[in-house]
Amino acid sequence: MAKPVQIEVWNPNGKYRVVSTKSMPGTRWINLLIQQDCRLEICTEKKTILSVDDILALIGDRCDGVIGQLTEDWGETLFSGLSKAGGKAFSNMAVGYNNVDVEAANKYGVAVGNTPGVLTETTAELAASLSLAAARRIVEADEFMRNGKYEGWLPHLFVGNLLKGQTVGVIGAGRIGSAYARMMVEGFKMNLIYYDLYQSTPYGQFLKANGEQPVTWKRASSMEEVLQEADVISLHPILDKTTYHLVNKERLAIMKKEAILVNCSRGPVIDEVALVEHLRENPMFRVGLDVFEDEPYMKPGLADMKNAVVVPHIASASKWTREGMATLAALNVLGKIKGYPVWGNPNDVDAFLNENSPPPAACPSIVNSKALGLPVSKL
Numbered sequence: 001m002a003k004p005v006q007i008e009v010w011n012p013n014g015k016y017r018v019v020s021t022k023s024m025p026g027t028r029w030i031n032l033l034i035q036q037d038c039r040l041e042i043c044t045e046k047k048t049i050l051s052v053d054d055i056l057a058l059i060g061d062r063c064d065g066v067i068g069q070l071t072e073d074w075g076e077t078l079f080s081g082l083s084k085a086g087g088k089a090f091s092n093m094a095v096g097y098n099n100v101d102v103e104a105a106n107k108y109g110v111a112v113g114n115t116p117g118v119l120t121e122t123t124a125e126l127a128a129s130l131s132l133a134a135a136r137r138i139v140e141a142d143e144f145m146r147n148g149k150y151e152g153w154l155p156h157l158f159v160g161n162l163l164k165g166q167t168v169g170v171i172g173a174g175r176i177g178s179a180y181a182r183m184m185v186e187g188f189k190m191n192l193i194y195y196d197l198y199q200s201t202p203y204g205q206f207l208k209a210n211g212e213q214p215v216t217w218k219r220a221s222s223m224e225e226v227l228q229e230a231d232v233i234s235l236h237p238i239l240d241k242t243t244y245h246l247v248n249k250e251r252l253a254i255m256k257k258e259a260i261l262v263n264c265s266r267g268p269v270i271d272e273v274a275l276v277e278h279l280r281e282n283p284m285f286r287v288g289l290d291v292f293e294d295e296p297y298m299k300p301g302l303a304d305m306k307n308a309v310v311v312p313h314i315a316s317a318s319k320w321t322r323e324g325m326a327t328l329a330a331l332n333v334l335g336k337i338k339g340y341p342v343w344g345n346p347n348d349v350d351a352f353l354n355e356n357s358p359p360p361a362a363c364p365s366i367v368n369s370k371a372l373g374l375p376v377s378k379l
């Protein structure tokens with residue numbers, strides 16, 4: 001028998017029981033659920049990462065849907081528990097869903113939601129920030145100032161890399177990768193080279209179609225081509241078996257000695273042990289990392305590396321985005337409970353984010369909608 005977990009209850013007499021494993025930013029998501037007859041239970045437990053047992057205790061004997069987090073292990077045990085409690089809806093408050101076993105969800109007929117689009121620009125802005133922080137050694141210089149080491153201007157003090165006219169490489173040119181490319185190309189006039197396993201028409205072709213060619217751009221036929229040519233490389237693929245340790249010892253070795261590598265995707269896309277060794281052997285090589293292989297931990301030695309800028313998985317952390325993620329996650333769960341169809345285009349979820357009008361009667365983004373045979377909205 002799992003231990004009880006602390007909760008806060010909204011609309012106690014609501015017909016549908018929805019659980020959120022965390023408090024989330026904003027109040028719109030709460031209001032949307034309670035206005036539609038949901039009793040909402042928000043876990044208020046102090047620990048950051050809930051265990052499977054904690055979540056089973058939250059689900060209890062009767063639960064219609066759960067809003068969960070990317071730190072949780074949504075597999076066979078939780079989907080079976082949710083299904084036994086009568087639940088058919090789960091949504092991650094994240095676009096990435098590598099923490100979810102979608103096959104297990106399919107087996108129990110549970111819809112799995114995610115939150116695309118609303119975090120694209122915010123995440124790309126953090127990748128751009130990390131690129132600049134690494135290129136211009138901002139964190140090292142800040143520490144130097146605060147430690148009272150500044151004695152006056154010097155020709156060699158914190159010399160870094162100029163971006164203008166250099167080449168930016170993007171691995172995984174989906175929503176976020178393309179937005180990052182746009183920022184670096186338009187903002188810093190960098191040339192672009194990108195690699196994506198599937199995508200064939202991202203930003204470069206958009207520029208061409210608009211008669212604009214302020215920079216050169218090309219699609220690489222292999223990831224190695226990007227690693228060899230680019231001065232700044234940003235990783236934006238999903239995490240799956242094709243991208244696990246995509247950047248490993250051999251691939252680090254073919255990058256330029258003074259290159260900058262940024263990761264705002266998922267930690268295991270880089271072999272972090274190999275990265276620490278590479279940073280140690282190549283002091284002019286720099287990284288900007290938002291994600292880590294074994295979060296919340298860093299591999300031994302990484303924290304000591306002056307050529308690494310590290311932040312705690314905050315790429316989507318703007319107020320507007322986090323409130324929007326909460327709204328999309330809540331609407332995924334609510335929509336499934338109410339029997340709404342699935343929104344036709346998960347790349348355009350703006351209609352759900354407009355605070356001045358009620359959201360469409362649809363689930364914004366359900367990743368296993370085809371497998372479950374869910375109808376598509378005609379709105």
Ligand SMILES: NC(=O)C1=CN([C@@H]2O[C@H](COP(=O)(O)OP(=O)(O)OC[C@H]3O[C@@H](n4cnc5c(N)ncnc54)[C@H](O)[C@@H]3O)[C@@H](O)[C@H]2O)C=CC1
Pocket residue numbers: 095096097116117119120123171172173174175176177195196197198199236237238239242243264265266290291313314315316
């Ligand atoms: N650090 C953070 O806080 C955040 C991290 N993310 C991560 O970023 C990922 C991407 O998000 P979106 O751009 O919205 O997704 P997306 O699906 O639009 O883009 C992912 C791209 O990766 C490509 N891809 C897949 N396998 C590949 C491979 N083996 N090699 C090269 N490219 C490959 C896909 O074809 C696709 O174009 C998410 O899945 C999530 O893990 C997203 C938001 C915030």
Ligand SMILES: O=C(O)C(=O)CO
Pocket residue numbers: 070093094095096097119315316
């Ligand atoms: O959405 C995601 O995938 C994140 O990592 C957090 O925004």
